[in-house]
Every structure is written in C-alpha cells, then in structure tokens.
Amino acid sequence: MTNHADSPGAAAAPVLDIRDFTIELVTGKMVSPIVDGASFQVHEGRTLGIVGESGCGKSMLSLGIMKLIPTPPAKIAEGQVLLDGSDLVPLSDKQMEQVRGNRISMIFQEPMTSLNPVYTVGYQIGEALRAHSSLSSAAARQKAIELLRKVGIPNPEKRVDEYPHSLSGGMRQRVMIAIALACEPRVLIADEPTTALDVTIQAQILDLMRSLKTESGTAIMLISHDLGVIAEMADDVIVMYAGRIIEQAPVHSLFAAPSHPYTQGLLASIPAVEGEQHRLQPVPGTVPPPHDRPKGCAFHPRCSFSDEKCRAERPPLEEKLAGHRVACWHAGPGASA
Ligand SMILES: Nc1ncnc2c1ncn2[C@@H]1O[C@H](COP(=O)(O)OP(=O)(O)OP(=O)(O)O)[C@@H](O)[C@H]1O
Ligand code: SF4
Ligand SMILES: [Mg+2]
Numbered sequence: 093m094t095n096h097a098d099s100p101g102a103a104a105a106p107v108l109d110i111r112d113f114t115i116e117l118v119t120g121k122m123v124s125p126i127v128d129g130a131s132f133q134v135h136e137g138r139t140l141g142i143v144g145e146s147g148c149g150k151s152m153l154s155l156g157i158m159k160l161i162p163t164p165p166a167k168i169a170e171g172q173v174l175l176d177g178s179d180l181v182p183l184s185d186k187q188m189e190q191v192r193g194n195r196i197s198m199i200f201q202e203p204m205t206s207l208n209p210v211y212t213v214g215y216q217i218g219e220a221l222r223a224h225s226s227l228s229s230a231a232a233r234q235k236a237i238e239l240l241r242k243v244g245i246p247n248p249e250k251r252v253d254e255y256p257h258s259l260s261g262g263m264r265q266r267v268m269i270a271i272a273l274a275c276e277p278r279v280l281i282a283d284e285p286t287t288a289l290d291v292t293i294q295a296q297i298l299d300l301m302r303s304l305k306t307e308s309g310t311a312i313m314l315i316s317h318d319l320g321v322i323a324e325m326a327d328d329v330i331v332m333y334a335g336r337i338i339e340q341a342p343v344h345s346l347f348a349a350p351s352h353p354y355t356q357g358l359l360a361s362i363p364a365v366e367g368e369q370h371r372l373q374p375v376p377g378t379v380p381p382p383h384d385r386p387k388g389c390a391f392h393p394r395c396s397f398s399d400e401k402c403r404a405e406r407p408p409l410e411e412k413l414a415g416h417r418v419a420c421w422h423a424g425p426g427a428s429a
Contacts, residue, residue: 105177106133107278107311108157108196113171115149115156117382118164124382126166127153128335131409134279137305139312141326141343143319143358147379149335150315154281157313158198159188176278194224197272199265201284206268207256213240213267214252220274239270243300262293269300273308280304281313286321298325319358323347331355334379334390337409341416351412351423353395389421397422 115127127149134140142150155161157173159180173180175195183191192198200206208216217239218232227235233252240248243266256264265285272280282301286294298321304310316322322329322343329346331339331354339352350356357375377394380386389407392398401421409419 104135106135106174107176108134108313109172109174109177110157111172111174113153113156113173114169115152115161115166116169117166119383122383124385125169126335126382127156130171130337132330132337132340134311134313136278136311137309138327139301139305139314139325141322141329142313142315142332143317143322143329144332145379146317147381148332150332151283153332154198154283154313154315157281158192158196159183159185160192160198190224193220193272193277194275195277196279196281197275197277198281198283199268199272199285201287207264209256212253212255213259213270217252217267217270217274220271224275235274236270239274240267243267243270243273244296245270260293262289262296265289265293265297266300269297273304276308277310279311279313281315283315284317285314287317294321301325331358334385335382336390336419337417338391338419339417340409341413345413345416349413349416351416351418352391352420353397353423354391389419 110133111131113127113130114125117124117126130153132140142153144150152161152166156168157180159168161168168181171181175191180188180191207213214233214236217236218229221227221232221235222229237248237252240251245251245263245266251259251263256267259267269285280301285301286297289297301312301314302325305312314322314325326343329341329343330337331346331352333354339346339350339355346355347359350359354375375394380390380393386393386403388404389395389398389402392402395402399422405421407419407421409417411417412423
C-alpha cells in the first residue's frame with residue numbers, strides 16, 4: 093500500500109462539504125431513503141474512496157451531488173451540498189449547468205454511452221470548453237489537443253478529428269476524462285471509472301487520476317467495488333450499507349483496523365488472486381431493498397454480533413478513534429464478522 097499523508101487539519105476548508113444529504117425514492121405512496129443522512133467532506137488534493145455492495149446507494153449519492161438523479165422517482169429530500177462553501181441543492185437546472193463540467197465533473201463506468209457517436213472527440217472536448225468560456229473554436233481545438241496529450245492519448249493532432257467508435261474502450265475513457273478535466277474542476281467524481289477496462293488500461297487511468305490530484309489539487313470522489321483500487325488510490329474511505337455511511341476513516345486506519353462487522357466482511361472478501369474482478373459479496377445474505385430496510389441496524393440480519401439493541405435501535409455514526417467513525421453498537425477492532 094502507498095503511504096498517505098494524514099488527514100488535513102481542521103483549518104483546511106473542504107472543497108466539498110456534504111451535510112445530512114438524503115435522497116428518497118418515491119413509488120406510489122411509498123417513500124424510501126436510498127441515501128440516508130450522508131455527511132462527509134472532500135478536501136483539495138485528496139481522494140475520498142466510496143465502497144459498498146451493489147445497491148447501497150453509491151451512484152445515487154454521486155448523481156445527487158451533481159443533481160442528476162432521475163426525478164421522479166428519486167428526489168433530494170434533505171441536506172446540503174456545499175461546493176467551496178455555497179450550497180448546490182437550491183440551484184435551478186440552468187444554474188447547475190454552469191456548475192457541472194466546470195467546477196465539478198463526473199466520469200462514469202461506460203464511456204461509450206457518455207460520448208456522442210456523431211461528433212469528433214475534438215468537437216466534444218471543445219464544446220465542454222466553450223460551454224464555460226469564450227474560447228474561439230480554433231483555440232478550443234488547440235486546447236482539446238493539449239488535453240488529449242495530457243490524458244496520454246498518442247498522436248493527439250490526429251485523434252482530435254476521430255469519432256468515438258474508432259477508439260478503444262481505454263481511449264474513450266481517456267477522452268471522457270479529458271472532457272471532465274477541460275475546465276479544471278475543483279471536484280472530480282469518478283463512478284467505477286475503470287471497471288469496464290482491462291487491468292493495464294485500468295492502471296494507466298488510475299495513474300492519470302493520481303497525477304491530477306497531486307498536480308492540480310483536484311478533490312476526487314472515487315467509487316469502486318475494487319478494494320485494491322481503493323487501498324491504492326484513496327486517502328480517506330467511506331463504507332456504505334443500505335444507503336447509510338456505516339464507517340468512515342483515513343485509508344490506513346480503515347484497512348489496519350476495520351471496526352464495523354460489515355467492513356470486516358468486505359476486507360475479508362478481497363480476492364487472493366491479484367487483478368481478479370468480482371462484485372463485493374462480503375457476508376452471506378443480501379442488501380435489503382430500499383422499501384424493506386430492517387428496523388434498528390440495517391445490517392443486523394447478516395451480523396453475527398446482533399443482539400436485541402441492534403434489532404431495536406439504529407446505531408449513530410460516532411467517532412471511536414481520531415478521524416475514524418463507525419455506526420455499530422458493538423464496534424471494535426477485535427470483532428469479526
Ligand atoms: N432509476 C431508478 N429508479 C428506481 N430505483 C433506483 C434507480 N436507480 C437506482 N435505484 C435504486 O436505488 C438504490 C441505490 O442504487 P445505486 O445505483 O445508487 O447503487 P450502487 O451502490 O451504485 O450499486 P452498484 O454497485 O451496482 O453500482 C438501489 O436500491 C437501486 O435499486
Ligand atoms: S450494530 Fe449490531 S447488528 Fe449492527 S453491525 Fe453492529 S453488532 Fe452488528
Ligand atoms: Mg453504481
């Protein structure tokens with residue numbers, strides 16, 4: 093594992109400050125929280141990793157921050173998304189268009205669906221630039237070439253005039269990153285950015301994100317089901333379960349002393365064979381669906397430590413060690429799932 097700096101002091105203002113963020117799914121008369129009271133911060137030049145099984149709310153959380161959740165059936169019910177101190181939640185769609193791709197950008201798992209097949213990559217990067225600045229089309233083209241070079245695309249003068257279908261998956265993902273970086277965003281949200289790519293390309297894309305963080309100070313939110321990627325890339329980690337943050341810690345603390353039984357299960361599930369890809373399946377059982385979350389601790393049906401209190405009362409997310417927060421009545425480094 094790489095060495096990471098310790099958490100920034102209290103003096104460093106976060107770039108992104110999420111407070112009590114709640115997203116609800118409204119189906120008929122039923123209202124179910126799919127992101128439930130999330131509070132966390134992302135700092136300049138740091139990467140926050142987010143992990144958790146399929147369906148725990150990682151994508152909804154990131155789409156919610158960008159205000160891109162499907163409405164209906166989902167809606168932001170509560171909370172604040174402070175970007176450099178100002179709240180995005182009350183902004184109109186038009187105001188959000190000025191924020192997205194400018195101060196905050198997102199890259200997704202499947203680059204082909206995010207690129208428009210009928211325009212050249214140069215045009216698409218140029219459009220991203222021109223949406224937020226008054227560059228001429230010639231200047232935008234030149235900047236697009238520089239960005240393609242920066243994301244490691246060979247022969248960018250030629251590639252700039254090509255269409256997405258003539259590029260490989262790895263190249264397309266680089267183009268998406270170039271678009272995301274066009275306006276030098278303060279925050280980059282990457283939702284499983286390398287899952288569809290082979291291991292070598294994955295390593296190159298991760299390198300690119302790492303240098304972005306150190307050279308441009310971009311605050312990164314990286315969602316991945318691959319704990320190896322999180323261990324390597326993140327400075328801080330959030331573990332989600334059934335829409336809630338259940339553990340939050342600096343990366344070294346989380347991997348050295350996971351406290352929540354679910355996190356312990358996740359870490360125990362890391363595949364022995366390096367590079368093997370699989371969905372997280374930490375402990376027997378499945379994540380309960382949003383409309384059927386158990387009372388008390390949502391993890392209790394799968395937890396070997398659950399008792400009456402766990403079944404009746406939901407544990408709050410509390411700081412157990414410096415910077416290490418856990419939502420479990422019986423959390424401790426000694427416990428194991
Ligand atoms: N468009 C939608 N309409 C209704 N429910 C949805 C929609 N998208 C997601 N959900 C539900 O919201 C919950 C959270 O889903 P989300 O996609 O955020 O999970 P995830 O953690 O990103 O999972 P994965 O690891 O599979 O990407 C799930 O229960 C899911 O079924
Ligand atoms: S609160 Fe109880 S059920 Fe929930 S994780 Fe902790 S021990 Fe298990
Ligand atoms: Mg997802």
